[in-house]
Amino acid sequence: GENVEQHPSTLSVQEGDSAVIKCTYSDSASNYFPWYKQELGKRPQLIIDIRSNVGEKKDQRIAVTLNKTAKHFSLHITETQPEDSAVYFCAAPDGLTFGKGTHLIIQP
Amino acid sequence: GAVVSQHPSRVICKSGTSVKIECRSLDFQATTMFWYRQFPKQSLMLMATSNEGSKATYEQGVEKDKFLINHASLTLSTLTVTSAHPEDSSFYICSARDEFSGANVLTFGAGSRLTVL
Numbered sequence: 001g002e003n004v005e006q007h008p009s010t011l012s013v014q015e016g017d018s019a020v021i022k023c024t025y026s027d028s029a030s031n032y033f034p035w036y037k038q039e040l041g042k043r044p045q046l047i048i049d050i051r052s053n054v055g056e057k058k059d060q061r062i063a064v065t066l067n068k069t070a071k072h073f074s075l076h077i078t079e080t081q082p083e084d085s086a087v088y089f090c091a092a093p094d095g096l097t098f099g100k101g102t103h104l105i106i107q108p
Numbered sequence: 109g110a111v112v113s114q115h116p117s118r119v120i121c122k123s124g125t126s127v128k129i130e131c132r133s134l135d136f137q138a139t140t141m142f143w144y145r146q147f148p149k150q151s152l153m154l155m156a157t158s159n160e161g162s163k164a165t166y167e168q169g170v171e172k173d174k175f176l177i178n179h180a181s182l183t184l185s186t187l188t189v190t191s192a193h194p195e196d197s198s199f200y201i202c203s204a205r206d207e208f209s210g211a212n213v214l215t216f217g218a219g220s221r222l223t224v225l
Contacts, residue, residue, distance in 0.1 A: 032212045043201060043216040044152065089151060095205070095214040096142060098151045 002027050002092035006099025014107050019080055021102045023090030024072040032093040033066055033073040038101075039086045047088075048075070080106050110136050110206040114217025121192055122225055129187045129220045131202030137182035138204035142214070143175075146199040158185040192224040 003026045013019045025033075031052040036044040050057045050064045050073065057064050063076040077084055085106045090099040111134040121127050131141055139160045144152040156177055157165040164177035174196075176188040185204075189196050201219040205212065 034213070041199075041219075041221075043218045045216070046213055049213070091214075093212070095203075095212060096154045096157075100151045103149075 002030065002094060002097050004090055004092050004097055004099045006090050006102060008102060009100060010103045010105070012105040012107055013080055015080055015082065017080055019075075019077045019084070019104055021075045021088055021090070021104070022072055023074070023099050024070075025092065026071070027093070028068075028071065030071075030093040032095075033064065034091050034095065035064060035075045036089045036091065036098075037086045038089065044089060077104075080104075082106050082108065110204070110209075110213070110215040112202065112204050112215045112217045114202055114220055116220055117218055118221045118223075120223045120225065123193050124191055126188055126190045127192055127222060129189075129200055129202075129222075131185045131187070131204070131217050133183045133204050133206075133215075136204075136206040137208065138185075139182060139207060141179060141185040141202055141204045143177065143185075143187050144201045144203070146201060146219075148199075152201060155187075158187075160185075189222065192222070194224045197222055197224045 005024045034049040037047045038044040048062050048064045050066050061078045066073045087101045087103050089101050113132045115130050141158040143155045146152050155170045158177045158179040160179045166172045179185040199219050199221050202217040203214045
C-alpha cells in the first residue's frame with residue numbers, strides 16, 4: 001500500500017502564529033492529497049484537499065501546498081486560534097492510509 | 109454533503125460477548141465502506157474494506173473471524189466484534205465515499221467506543 005510520513009508529531013504554537021505540518025508520500029502517481037482534523041473523541045473531518053494539477057489551495061486561514069518533485073504536501077494554518085487545537089492527519093490518495101498525526105496545541 | 113451515521117456511539121460489554129456496530133450512508137450509496145480502529149493518541153488503522161454483496165477485504169493481521177463484516181445493502185455495513193475481550197477495547201470508525209459524485213472525499217462516521225470488561 002501507499003506510505004505517508006507525517007511530521008511533527010506534536011506542534012505547539014502561540015495563538016496568532018502560524019503552524020505548518022508536512023507529509024511525504026512514496027507513490028509518484030498519487031494525485032489527491034487530503035488533510036483531516038480530529039478533535040478529541042470525535043470523527044475525522046476533511047478540512048482541505050488538493051489535486052496534483054495545482055500547487056496550492058487556500059481556504060481562509062488554511063492552505064495546502066504540494067511539491068510533486070519532492071513528494072510532499074503541507075498544511076498551513078495562519079493566525080491560529082484556540083479552536084485549531086486538535087490532531088491533524090494527512091492521508092494517502094486512496095484515503096486508506098493515514099499519517100501518524102500531529103497534535104497541534106495553541107498556547108494562549 | 110455526504111453523511112455517514114454510525115451506531116452505537118458507545119458500548120460496554122462483558123468479555124466473551126459479541127457487539128455489532130452499524131455504519132450507514134444516509135444520503136448516498138456506497139458499494140465500498142471502510143472500517144478503522146483507533147487507539148488513544150494514535151492514528152487510524154484500516155482494518156478492512158467492506159464490499160457490498162461480497163466478502164470484505166481484511167488488512168494483514170486482522171482476524172476475519174474475530175471482526176465479522178457484512179455489507180448487505182448499498183447503504184449499510186456492519187462490523188461485529190465476536191467473543192470480545194478487553195484488548196478489543198478501542199474506538200472503531202467507519203467511512204465511505206459518495207462514489208457516484210466522483211469525488212475522493214472520505215466521510216467518516218462518528219465512531220463507536222467499545223469497552224470490554
